[in-house]
Amino acid sequence: MPQPHLSPAYCEAYSRINALVIVGEGLADSHFRLLASLLPEDRDDLRWLAAMEGRHARDFAGCGRELGIRPDLPLAQRLFAPLHHLFREAVRTGDRVSALVIQCLIVESFAVAAYRCYQPVADAYAAPILQEVLDDESVHLDYGARWLAAWFPEVAAPIAACCERAVPIVLAMLNAVRADLTAIGIDPAELVGEFVGCFQAAIEAVGFEPRQARGLVARLAGQAVELAA
Ligand code: PL3
Ligand code: FE2
Ligand code: FE2
Numbered sequence: 001m002p003q004p005h006l007s008p009a010y011c012e013a014y015s016r017i018n019a020l021v022i023v024g025e026g027l028a029d030s031h032f033r034l035l036a037s038l039l040p041e042d043r044d045d046l047r048w049l050a051a052m053e054g055r056h057a058r059d060f061a062g063c064g065r066e067l068g069i070r071p072d073l074p075l076a077q078r079l080f081a082p083l084h085h086l087f088r089e090a091v092r093t094g095d096r097v098s099a100l101v102i103q104c105l106i107v108e109s110f111a112v113a114a115y116r117c118y119q120p121v122a123d124a125y126a127a128p129i130l131q132e133v134l135d136d137e138s139v140h141l142d143y144g145a146r147w148l149a150a151w152f153p154e155v156a157a158p159i160a161a162c163c164e165r166a167v168p169i170v171l172a173m174l175n176a177v178r179a180d181l182t183a184i185g186i187d188p189a190e191l192v193g194e195f196v197g198c199f200q201a202a203i204e205a206v207g208f209e210p211r212q213a214r215g216l217v218a219r220l221a222g223q224a225v226e227l228a229a
Contacts, residue, residue: 005123011069013183018064019071020177023080024111025057027087028140031103034091038099039147049143052136059133063126079176082169083107090162097148097155098162104144105202106166111137113194114186121185141198145205152207159206160216167220170195196221 032050036043064071083102090098115134122130148155171192174181178188196217203213 005067009183011067013180014064014067015069016072016075016177016180017184018060018069019073019076020079020173021060021114022057022064022071023073023076024107025053025060027080027084028103028107028111029053029057031087031099031107032140034087035099035103038091038094038096042147045143049140052140056133056136059129063123063129066125067123079173083166083173086166086169095158097151097158098166100144100147101159101162102166104140105148105199105206106163106170108137108141108144109195109199109202110170112141112198113191116194117186117191118184141202142205145202148206155206156208159203163203163216163220167199167217168223171221171223192221 029050032046032053036046036050039046061071083106087099087102090096090102112134115130115137119127119130119134148159174188174192174195181188181191200213200217203216204210208216
């Protein structure tokens, strides 16, 4: 049996996707540290979450090494830059709601969706790592959802405004790596569907009515489809 995981096309695509995951996890580490400075009352918890992200970055780097692949880190940094800048802007202006929405609701939903879609096609080394990481990501999502829910409905409008800016960025990132996702066995449309479902559930957990949540998410996802067309 040929080893589909090690064909040259697979390895090339994997070097870009693996880099995206390593950079995304590394940024999540730095974002939770910045959140710790923004929310001093939760500082220790947030530093703990940051340390989990640092571990994820190292574990995924190990997955690439295991396959003998060098991750394309500069490309991944370029792809993550717009989202990272939006997060930095929120921190700079002391906008705790936007910082939590970007990292805990949007980035973590992105991570959960990506890892769920990768699970069925993951190699034997990555599979157990993915399961552990998935459990951690739901803790990160939960932290943000609980914090925001405590301030709902006061924070409803700022949450929606932040989503308008940040969700299209994530969908554009996914679009930029469509071909690579397909090459490693992930259907990009399924990944977008998984992201939409996960993100909508997060928005509902914060306090939006299911109908409102569906409307917001459908509008943002629709814009991205137009963008791609
Ligand atoms: C939050 O803890 C980390 C955020 C990382 C987001 C990475 C998204 C990567 C998108 C496509 C990845 C497909 C899955 C491959 C897994 C090795
Ligand atoms: Fe993570
Ligand atoms: Fe996370």
